[in-house]
Amino acid sequence: MHRPRVAVVGAGVVGLSTALCLSQLGPPCTVMVVADKVTPHTTSDVAAGMLIPHTYPDIPIPKQKQWFRETFDHLFAIANSAEAEDAGVHLVSGWQIFRSVPTEEVPFWADVVLGFRRMTEAELKKFPQHVFGYTFTTLKCESSTYLSWLEKRLRASGVPIVSRRLGDLWELHPAFDVVVNCSGLGSRRLAGDAEVLPVRGQVLRVRAPWLKHFVREGAGLTYVYPGASDVVLGGTRQEGDWNLSPDAETSRDIFSRCCALEPSLRGAAGLREQVGLRPGGRGVRLQAERVRGAAGTLRVVHHYGHRGGGVAVHWGAALEAARLARSCNLGGERCGVEGGSVWDIHTYRGSAGVGSACRQRCGVQSVDTSKVHFAEGGSHLLLLGLMEEEMLICRDVKEEDKIKIILRVHRLLRVSRKRHFRHLAILQQCSEAIPSAFCEAAAKARGFILKQLCCTIT
Known part of the structure; x- marks a missing residue:
């Protein structure tokens, strides 16, 4: 292996x-x-x-x-x-x-x-x-x-x-x-x-x-x-x-x-x-990205920008950076699910090449579900997704929006897995991150999404 x-x-x-x-x-x-x-x-x-x-x-x-x-x-x-x-x-x-x-x-x-x-x-x-x-x-x-x-x-x-x-x-x-x-x-x-x-x-x-x-x-x-x-x-x-x-x-x-x-x-x-x-000159950059060049694709986790506070948070931030780097290769090219964990992206600051949705930083209370790609509720990354190059992380997502997001990903997977998941980034804990109690439709979508993650996106 x-x-x-x-x-x-x-x-x-x-x-x-x-x-x-x-x-x-x-x-x-x-x-x-x-x-x-x-x-x-x-x-x-x-x-x-x-x-x-x-x-x-x-x-x-x-x-x-x-x-x-x-x-x-x-x-x-x-x-x-x-x-x-x-x-x-x-x-x-x-x-x-x-x-x-x-x-x-x-x-x-x-x-x-x-x-x-x-x-x-x-x-x-x-x-x-x-x-x-x-x-x-x-x-x-x-x-x-x-x-x-x-x-x-x-x-x-x-x-x-x-x-x-x-x-x-x-x-x-x-x-x-x-x-x-x-x-x-x-x-x-x-x-x-x-x-x-x-x-x-x-x-x-x-x-x-x-x-x-x-x-x-x-x-x-x-x-x-x-x-x-x-x-x-x-x-x-x-x-x-x-x-x-x-x-x-x-x-x-x-x-x-x-x-x-x-x-x-x-x-x-x-x-x-x-x-x-x-x-x-900027805030902490703790972010995974895939950089394309003439020589191929370079998978990078950026972890810097702590100003004078690095010692005070070094171990906690290092654990998070290590989890990003250990999960799998960015982009879903060889991204399997091991123990329910795949590559998850945390973007606390936007970076060059990331679309306009990054301007809506953490703290968003309600979401335009036609544009959302990543959403976090509580301690779990709930969403998956991707359209073009835009990316968004939301915190404290409303319950009704969680349902809409899950159903939207369900539709995206059925329409075209390859097109919408070129830069796959999903679920820190697949088995727990989408509570099945949201609604019956969301529960069915949850099963379908997890099946696709485990079986087809590799």
Whole structure:
């Protein structure tokens, strides 16, 4: 039996965790990591590594919370194991403080971290310029240590890490069945994504072993994050800035801002400067696509664009990217149903070549069933389909629309399976995703659809 070959491009925290998820999820496949930079020379090595999630406007909050919870649970298990020191993962408590009361007094991740509560007036006295705050316990990754631990786990699983600078993703064709693009800012060159732009981050690392609690101001531009061997002081978010050299004036500004929050830092020693270019300019791109070229078809799962929040969601997002890559080959050319699972497409942002329906992003409440191709209700992908190149994902689809969608696919299959399913993408759980209780007609259509999926679309 052919063992699928998957190349993961990129060896930052997103790439390594995605490769590890691929190696752990069944059925077996051959995985290789290809990267021009590895730790300690990646953007992830500069990351402060604190598990406090960013908010991505183009991704539904339940999905962001899922990614964060899965990441938190994964790292919490490591922190409670004998691997904690080798992995560089530990618990840390502290405060997030505000100069004015935020619009969202309780963030979406409050019930994921430990002991989340509002700060008391006595606690706020430590920060006289601030009027509101939270206190909680979260996790911190020592970035370079964690990356080295991931590399060790990958090699133990038989996954090689190859040092190679690619000029284009097509260089991996046809040696690999699927390419998972976790190249971050490198996607400008490798995937031709002109939307992805650098968000320059400069941080300082100092020795201040008396500091045990983190301090984060507002949305996190200024922070003091104690670690195992140093304290990370930040930071900057300089959109469109490609400069990788530390700027002395910026360092002075960061240090001044952090000392305003924690005056004892003026006694810190051993200051080091670091700069990293985060992939920004667009939202997270977690998407499968089939790219046609003169050499054939390249099947790609894109997984990048996390800006400065990659560490906080890396494991949950990697699990989702791995499921996309493991399901089958995109397009239905060899797409069989194994355990009720076939290739499913999640498009959180539109991409070049995808039709106008992608402009209707997540959050659509009602659907034009003559144009819908993919719909999600609850935790299941409900639809199948395809006409021309347009694609749409809908969430919280109304019950009557679910019935219409199922019946429409039923008609499409009867009319012309080949024409309408050139880019087949369907059902995460075929056996459960279409509840037969919708109506009698939908129940009959369900049986017909599943039969066609299992028997004829290969």
